[in-house]
Amino acid sequence: MSGKKIITIILCVLIIARIAYVNLNARQRTVTTAEQGKTIEYNGVKYSIANAVLWEYGDFFDANGDCAKFEEETLRHDGTKILVVDIRIEKANDREDAMIEQSIPITYYHVVNWYNPYLTAFINREKTSLKSGDTISIPYEIYESSLNNKQRKNMDTMEFRLVFGSYPERKELLINDYKRKEYAGE
Amino acid sequence: MNSGEITEILRAEYCKMRKSRSFKLCLLAGVVFVILHSIYVYKNLYMQNEQRLLDITNTSNNGALNTEWYEMGILQGWIGTEPFSGYNNIFFLVFPLLAAVPYGVSLYYEQKKGLTANIEGGSMRQYYTSKYLMTFLSGGISVSTPLVVSLIISACYLPAVGTDPLALQTMITNYDMFADQFFDLPVLYALIFIIIDFIVGGLFACMTLVISGWCSNGIIALIFPTLLNAVLTRIVFNDEGFEGIRSFVPGYFINPSPEITVCTPAGVVGSCTIMGLVLIGLYVLNVHASCSYK
Numbered sequence: 001m002s003g004k005k006i007i008t009i010i011l012c013v014l015i016i017a018r019i020a021y022v023n024l025n026a027r028q029r030t031v032t033t034a035e036q037g038k039t040i041e042y043n044g045v046k047y048s049i050a051n052a053v054l055w056e057y058g059d060f061f062d063a064n065g066d067c068a069k070f071e072e073e074t075l076r077h078d079g080t081k082i083l084v085v086d087i088r089i090e091k092a093n094d095r096e097d098a099m100i101e102q103s104i105p106i107t108y109y110h111v112v113n114w115y116n117p118y119l120t121a122f123i124n125r126e127k128t129s130l131k132s133g134d135t136i137s138i139p140y141e142i143y144e145s146s147l148n149n150k151q152r153k154n155m156d157t158m159e160f161r162l163v164f165g166s167y168p169e170r171k172e173l174l175i176n177d178y179k180r181k182e183y184a185g186e
Numbered sequence: 187m188n189s190g191e192i193t194e195i196l197r198a199e200y201c202k203m204r205k206s207r208s209f210k211l212c213l214l215a216g217v218v219f220v221i222l223h224s225i226y227v228y229k230n231l232y233m234q235n236e237q238r239l240l241d242i243t244n245t246s247n248n249g250a251l252n253t254e255w256y257e258m259g260i261l262q263g264w265i266g267t268e269p270f271s272g273y274n275n276i277f278f279l280v281f282p283l284l285a286a287v288p289y290g291v292s293l294y295y296e297q298k299k300g301l302t303a304n305i306e307g308g309s310m311r312q313y314y315t316s317k318y319l320m321t322f323l324s325g326g327i328s329v330s331t332p333l334v335v336s337l338i339i340s341a342c343y344l345p346a347v348g349t350d351p352l353a354l355q356t357m358i359t360n361y362d363m364f365a366d367q368f369f370d371l372p373v374l375y376a377l378i379f380i381i382i383d384f385i386v387g388g389l390f391a392c393m394t395l396v397i398s399g400w401c402s403n404g405i406i407a408l409i410f411p412t413l414l415n416a417v418l419t420r421i422v423f424n425d426e427g428f429e430g431i432r433s434f435v436p437g438y439f440i441n442p443s444p445e446i447t448v449c450t451p452a453g454v455v456g457s458c459t460i461m462g463l464v465l466i467g468l469y470v471l472n473v474h475a476s477c478s479y480k
Contacts, residue, residue, distance in 0.1 A: 019341045026345035027257050105352060110360040110369045112351045148361040163352060167239075167255040 033172040040171045042164040044098025051086040052178035059183035070119040079144030091132040111146045199316040209288035216332030223273040224339040256353035261372045263340035266442035269357045278441045282411035285325035285387035290394030291404040325391025326384035363449040379442040389461045396468045
């Protein structure tokens with residue numbers, strides 16, 4: 001066997017060994033998913049889904065007229081929906097100083113969204129201070145334009161996940177049982 | 187037609203292609219380019235990400251570390267999908283040139299030197315066929331080799347895990363072509379685009395071969411695919427009104443990290459088929475013209 005061939009074989013073996021080493025020692029995170037209704041604990045606070053309602057974008061603002069100032073007219077007719085998620089929060093027994101997560105993203109398929117903080121603050125304006133056991137309502141905009149053609153056909157039956165943390169543990173609250181509401185007019 | 191003769195001519199053309207200075211130079215340039223890109227990614231992106239994890243770990247004071255940190259995956263170091271440096275843009279800008287230079291004008295220069303004068307009518311068809319095939323191969327190898335090398339270098343320090351959408355570290359969106367493969371099967375995503383780029387690179391090289399037979403200037407033939415690609419993607423079909431046609435323009439779908447979402451598998455297959463049929467038609471015309479002239 002020529003010198004070149006030997007060097008090539010050794011190089012290939014070294015590269016394969018290195019790739020195998022990198023993948024076997026990759027820093028894997030654990031993913032914990034709680035079914036709807038179950039509780040997860042993250043940074044000293046327990047979260048669970050109390051309720052979830054899926055609205056057409058326009059219907060939500062027609063039904064909640066006092067939120068009209070937060071409506072974007074361009075989203076009314078392009079298939080956007082609003083998922084209002086009621087999250088129950090409780091402080092874990094040994095964590096009196098625990099803080100509620102300020103930003104809880106929602107994911108569906110490979111899309112990620114955060115909520116509108118102003119609309120959320122307005123909806124929960126009567127809860128001036130949150131106590132353990134309270135429920136907060138968070139509206140998430142679900143954009144049809146983020147989905148491909150096949151996914152758009154299943155928009156009313158999608159699964160959503162609220163995500164807490166990323167490393168070393170990612171915790172998710174699954175939302176797959178939600179009501180669909182329409183505004184029938186007055 | 188004697189199959190032994192065709193094999194001999196193919197073998198001779200293959201040796202010529204492999205030993206040509208321009209082919210070796212293009213391969214070397216492509217590999218050096220991706221090595222420079224990999225050094226940039228390792229120093230500026232990977233080490234920064236590792237340092238962030240160290241900083242977070244060192245400042246954690248309650249044992250359990252729950253934080254926002256994402257492991258970099260293989261495609262975040264691959265030149266095809268790495269969005270932060272300019273290397274991806276430059277590579278796909280010169281993509282047609284990289285495909286054309288190795289062997290695209292070999293026919294032109296052989297004719298100019300009078301090397302084809304002694305080829306008889308019957309052998310002329312075999313000569314043209316082998317020339318087209320080897321030009322296709324040279325173009326495909328020239329553009330896909332840097333992509334393969336970049337993928338291997340990435341694999342040597344980044345695990346084959348998909349990119350987390352929450353990390354916001356990619357230009358690929360949920361509705362891009364092969365998005366599911368990008369997020370869940372990253373190596374397969376890279377291989378799909380390497381194959382697409384191999385085929386399109388080969389077609390660009392054949393385009394150069396055809397143009398060199400029609401115009402009497404090798405330089406114009408070399409830069410024609412690059413100019414055509416740039417004009418189609420940046421000027422002609424840049425308007426939003428051309429969304430349906432854009433999926434057929436190679437300049438949009440050769441880049442695994444597309445600037446705009448228009449690409450579809452049907453567009454890729456359709457475009458390659460149309461280009462291939464046009465080039466085959468022009469090949470037949472070329473052969474017919476050469477044989478008639480003889």
